[in-house]
Amino acid sequence: MSEQDKKPLDGLRDRIDQLDTSILKLISERAEVAKQVATVKQASGGDAVFYRPEREAQVLRKIMDKNDGPLDDEEMARLFREIMSACLALEQPVRVAFLGPEGTFTQQAALKHFGKSAVTVPMAAIDEVFREVEAGAMQYGVVPVENSSEGVVNHTLDSFVNSSLQICGEVVLRIHHHLMCAEQTRRDKITRVYSHAQSLAQCRKWLDSHWPMVEKVAVTSNAEAARRVKSEWNSAAIAGDMAMELYGLEKIAEKIEDEPDNSTRFLIIGNQQVPSSGTSNNKGADKTSIVVSMRNKPGSLHRLLAPFHCYDIDLTRIETRPSRSGVWNYVFFIDFTGHRDDPKVQYVLREVESFASELKILGSYPKGVL
Numbered sequence: 476m477s478e479q480d481k482k483p484l485d486g487l488r489d490r491i492d493q494l495d496t497s498i499l500k501l502i503s504e505r506a507e508v509a510k511q512v513a514t515v516k517q518a519s520g521g522d523a524v525f526y527r528p529e530r531e532a533q534v535l536r537k538i539m540d541k542n543d544g545p546l547d548d549e550e551m552a553r554l555f556r557e558i559m560s561a562c563l564a565l566e567q568p569v570r571v572a573f574l575g576p577e578g579t580f581t582q583q584a585a586l587k588h589f590g591k592s593a594v595t596v597p598m599a600a601i602d603e604v605f606r607e608v609e610a611g612a613m614q615y616g617v618v619p620v621e622n623s624s625e626g627v628v629n630h631t632l633d634s635f636v637n638s639s640l641q642i643c644g645e646v647v648l649r650i651h652h653h654l655m656c657a658e659q660t661r662r663d664k665i666t667r668v669y670s671h672a673q674s675l676a677q678c679r680k681w682l683d684s685h686w687p688m689v690e691k692v693a694v695t696s697n698a699e700a701a702r703r704v705k706s707e708w709n710s711a712a713i714a715g716d717m718a719m720e721l722y723g724l725e726k727i728a729e730k731i732e733d734e735p736d737n738s739t740r741f742l743i744i745g746n747q748q749v750p751s752s753g754t755s756n757n758k759g760a761d762k763t764s765i766v767v768s769m770r771n772k773p774g775s776l777h778r779l780l781a782p783f784h785c786y787d788i789d790l791t792r793i794e795t796r797p798s799r800s801g802v803w804n805y806v807f808f809i810d811f812t813g814h815r816d817d818p819k820v821q822y823v824l825r826e827v828e829s830f831a832s833e834l835k836i837l838g839s840y841p842k843g844v845l
């Protein structure tokens with residue numbers, strides 16, 4: 476580089492150094508304020524609740540609203556997500572149970588939602604995530620609930636029926652599957668592909684056209700698939716970036732999912748009821764999830780849905796699950812927009828309660844921001 480070229484570059488780097496110093500000071504100042512917030516929360520008595528999903532949603536939405544570029548809104552929100560995560564860790568480190576093992580998409584979702592300062596702890600099964608949070612060993616849990624191509628995760632829905640936990644948030648993750656193998660693998664000799672059954676299903680067409688002869692072996696998770704191929708020479712795994720990095724694997728083919736917008740929705744479960752994320756100048760964007768049991772009578776479903784229509788409440792999902800007891804003939808899981816404190820939502824819930832065998836509010840929570 477010539478002396479002439481160096482001059483403008485030096486000047487720009489000096490400017491970046493000055494800006495970094497200002498950003499550093501401001502982040503430290505913000506962190507000091509977060510410590511004061513923690514003191515106020517502690518002083519209010521009882522069990523202080525440090526993690527506030529509604530406030531985090533407000534902060535991120537505001538940042539996205541105010542951002543004028545050149546970084547795009549999501550990129551900017553991701554930076555603030557990490558700043559808030561570090562501030563929360565100063566107040567109190569959060570421990571989050573997720574459906575393991577290490578490297579699953581659920582761990583990726585947990586880190587996307589809570590940021591990298593959260594401590595994520597793998598659990599062997601969905602019920603274990605629920606149990607650990609119920610027992611207070613973990614403050615929050617993250618479980619998958621539905622995939623855009625494979626549908627609902629029944630195990631998660633069933634776990635809610637007998638649980639006292641509340642849904643505190645949701646996070647949607649774009650799922651990209653890659654075909655990967657270990658360094659020592661003979662790529663021309665691959666005879667087997669491991670993955671979770673759902674991931675094999677999500678990549679079925681791609682596998683049929685590119686690797687029709689390989690044996691497809693379903694294992695308990697994508698991360699487990701990645702762990703297995705690490706020590707084998709004739710097999711490959713379908714998994715995500717996190718598992719690939721964790722086990723030091725090499726990519727054979729990228730983004731092999733059949734549906735280009737394949738995504739999975741995860742729920743954050745905890746012991747707190749989350750207030751509305753609305754503010755005086757922003758109505759907020761919350762969702763509520765309920766489970767309703769109905770007797771097996773003609774017209775029950777129509778009766779259940781009518782109040783939502785009547786009060787113009789947007790249903791975002793409805794699932795039916797077989798009942799496990801005589802009383803619970805039909806069990807409907809319903810998600811809709813609005814918060815349990817909104818008057819319109821309260822009317823609807825009162826009406827549903829008047830004819831349902833049982834109504835349980837699983838939680839009101841901010842719509843996923845990132």
Ligand SMILES: O=C(O)C(=O)C[C@]1(C(=O)O)C=C[C@@H](O)C=C1
Pocket residue numbers: 509512513525526527528530531534558559560562563566
């Ligand atoms: O506003 C609060 O209650 C805070 O604790 C501060 C803060 C933040 O850094 O903005 C940190 C953690 C909470 O989950 C929400 C927001």
